[in-house]
C-alpha cells in the first residue's frame with residue numbers, strides 16, 4: 182500500500198468529484214491520505230472530508246506560511262484551542278516561504294516557531310513547507326531540535342547538502358511529482374541518499390507528476406512518483422511502497 186503524506190483534497194478543486202477521487206486513490210493502492218491544513222478558512226472543510234472516511238484520512242492542524250499576515254496570532258490561538266478537542270495527526274503545514282512575498286517574514290518565523298512549540302508540547306510531527314528559504318528553515322528547526330522533534334520537509338526542493346542536514350536533524354524528505362520532471366536535482370538526491378529518509382506525497386491539487394503535468398493532481402497519481410522512484414532506486418515498486426509507507430508510519434503515530 183502507498184501512503185500519500187500530503188494532499189489538500191478538501192479544496193474546492195475536488196468539490197464536484199471527491200468520491201471519484203477517493204475511489205481512484207483506493208483503486209491505485211493508496212491506503213491512507215494525510216491532510217495538511219492551510220489556515221482557519223480550510224479547517225472545517227478538511228475535518229468534514231476526514232469525517233467521511235476516518236480510516237482513510239488524517240487531519241493536521243497548522244497555519245501555512247503563505248497565509249501568515251498581521252492577524253496570525255489570533256489565527257494561531259483559534260487553532261491551538263482546537264488541538265485538545267480533535268485528534269490531529271500532526272502540526273502543519275507550517276514553515277517559511279519567501280517566494281511570493283517577503284512582507285511578513287518576521288511573522289512567518291514567529292508563527293513557525295510557535296507551531297514547533299506545539300509539536301513538542303503535544304508530541305506531534307511537524308510538516309514543514311520551505312520555498313526560497315531552505316537554509317533559514319533548517320536553522321530554525323536546528324535551534325528548536327531537542328531530540329523530541331520529528332517530521333517532514335514536504336516537497337523537498339533543496340540541494341544535497343541541505344538534504345543531509347535535514348536527515349541529520351532526524352527529519353524526512355517528502356518527495357512528489359517534481360521527481361518525474363526532466364532535469365531535476367531531486368533525482369540525484371533520491372539516488373544518493375538511503376530510502377529510509379523519504380516519504381511520498383502528491384501535494385494535490387498541485388505539482389502533478391508526468392504524464393499529467395499541468396492538470397489537477399490527485400492522490401491516485403502517487404503511483405507515477407513511486408514508479409519513478411523505484412526506477413531510480415532499482416527496486417520493485419511494491420518494495421518501494423512498503424518502505425516509504427513504513428517511513429510514514431515512523432512519523433505519524435496513527
Ligand SMILES: [Zn+2]
Nearest residue numbers: 187217274384
Ligand atoms: Zn501543501
